[in-house]
Amino acid sequence: MDKNGLIVDLQDVSFSYPGRAPVLDELNLSFYGGDRMGLMGPNGSGKTTLFHVIMGLLKRSSGRMDIFGRPINERQDFREVRQRIGLLFQDADDQLFSPTVLEDVAFGPLNLGKSQEEAKTIALRTLQSLGLAGFEDRITYKLSGGEKRLVSLATVMAMEPEILLLDEPTTGLDEPTEKRLVEILQGLDLSYILVSHNIDFLMKTTDFITYMSYGKISLDEEAIPHTHVHVHRHGRYDHRHNNSGPHGKKQ
Amino acid sequence: MIGAEFESGESFVQRLDPRVKIVAVLLFSVVVAVSNRFEVLLLGLAVGLCIMLLARVPMRQLVRRLIPVNAFVLFLWIFLPFTLKGEPFFSIGPLVGSHEGLLYATRISIKSNAIMLVLIALVASTSILTLGHAMHELRVPQKIVHLFFFTYRYIHVIYREYLRSVNAMKVRGFRPRTNVHTYKTFAYLVGMLVVRSSDRAQRVHNAMLCRGFRGKLYSLRQFSMKTADVISLVVMLAIVVTMGVLEWIRMV
Known part of the structure; x- marks a missing residue:
């Protein structure tokens, strides 16, 4: 992949459902190879819609979209986009539709024209790389929430995409699984856009965070000094990290 | 809900090629369903029982799956003797039960139970997945x-x-x-x-x-026919043909 090259370039892209205010309102986005971008924003600000427009699941009403240096307009163009960009859905039950894990992970490679053997090998390798070895014969609907999420990620990774779009991957995950996801993402040599409400998660997994509201994206670069309130015993007495106290003044 | 309780067991029927099982069950069911001779129906019931025993379906499972069918059959027993015209056989007050009605209800009971037995043996011995893939292989x-x-x-x-x-x-x-x-x-x-x-x-x-779906699902499974599969298929075909011939002789 073209490192540091402009990969996804959206100019003045709008989208609206009939009879409602626009969800994406002349949105601009430039995403470069190697970027690991976090995206925050309130519910209904259009984050999921943005992903679906990029993947061609929703049709933008206006604006320009260039992906991998080529204008994307027709249905045909999205075929290639979907091969090279992987989307992880919010709800793992939507993503996992095959009865067994192996079949689900092999589904993408088979669609890309791989043979049965190749697809199987890729699927097993992907599962292994995500620490899911031995999951291949599990029944998808019997997996736990965390397992479903990781297997969903495997189904996307098996397509060997160049970019990942991850839609709230931490919702419903317990702490150990979230930690595991952080480790996996940190170990990936991939560009991605990560939608999450979880700022701690974004700080660990992304290089910069953008903010989406009212259908537009803005880069949130400003450093804002702030204090954390914390609680412990004997906190009423002046001590080191208390600015007003004698120790604080020394610093 | 769909149960897939003992698909992993190791009975003879479980190891059979699922395609053979589907074809055998289909042909068997059709012949039993259209037959009327008691000899043929009883033979069908016996075959069904044998297959069920070979498949080693646990008793509880079997009963649980037979109950709904037989509940339906019970209603036929209540209504058929009184609604089908024919020679009177018994009477309860003003209601007269006919000989024909009783025979008809008996036939339906045997038919439905024979077919259910083989179907239960099929479903209990094959995982849903394998069934689907076998259907695909059979050009469904x-x-x-x-x-x-x-x-x-x-x-x-x-x-x-x-x-x-x-x-x-x-x-x-x-x-x-x-x-x-x-x-x-x-x-x-x-x-x-x-x-x-x-x-x-x-x-x-x-x-x-x-993930690149274009209207086609691919299967990761391949089936192969073994000697046991071929023999089972031939035996099953022979039974079905015999039943068909027995039924046909009566009609001529």
Whole structure:
């Protein structure tokens, strides 16, 4: 992949459902190879819609979209986009539709024209790389929430995409699984856009965070000094990290 | 719900090529369903029992699956003797039961139980997945196989959504009674399930499109016919043909 090259370039892209205010309102986005971008924003600000427009699941009403240096307009163009960009859905039950894990992970490679053997090998390798070895014969609907999420990620990774779009991957995950996801993402040599409400998660997994509201994206670069309130015993007495106290003044 | 309880066992029937099983069950069921001679039907029932024993279906499972069919058959026993015209055989007060009606009910009982026995043996000895793949191998139209798979995958999801809604109703004090409120609530429940399922279908389809779906599902499984499969198929065909011939002789 073209490192540091402009990969996804959206100019003045709008989208609206009939009879409602626009969800994406002349949105601009430039995403470069190697970027690991976090995206925050309130519910209904259009984050999921943005992903679906990029993947061609929703049709933008206006604006320009260039992906991998080529204008994307027709249905045909999205075929290639979907091969090279992987989307992880919010709800793992939507993503996992095959009865067994192996079949689900092999589904993408088979669609890309791989043979049965190749697809199987890729699927097993992907599962292994995500620490899911031995999951291949599990029944998808019997997996736990965390397992479903990781297997969903495997189904996307098996397509060997160049970019990942991850839609709230931490919702419903317990702490150990979230930690595991952080480790996996940190170990990936991939560009991605990560939608999450979880700022701690974004700080660990992304290089910069953008903010989406009212259908537009803005880069949130400003450093804002702030204090954390914390609680412990004997906190009423002046001590080191208390600015007003004698120790604080020394610093 | 669809049970897949003992697909992993190791009986002879379980190891058979699923394609052989499907073909055998299909032919057997058709012949039993159209036959009328008691000899043929009893032979069918005996064959069904043998297959069921070979498949080593646990007794509890067997009974659980036979009950619904026989509940239906019970109704036929109640109504058929009195509604089918023929020689009177017995009477309860003003109601007269006919000889023909009794025979007819007996036939239906034997037929349905014979067919159910082989079907239970088939379903109990083969995983749903394998059945689907075997259907695909037997050139069953793709759409039917897809429907089969998706039903299997999502019936649990929809069932869970149903349970969630029912719980949400319960925790707010809903108790079904015979009144408009109850009917309206159940209508909402069903309506919501349909809407949610349709939304879910849309999202699943989107997820599939994102992974390059173009209307074709590929299978990772390959079947191979072994000697045991060929012999079983031949034996089963022979039985079915014999039953057919016995039935046909009577008609000539």
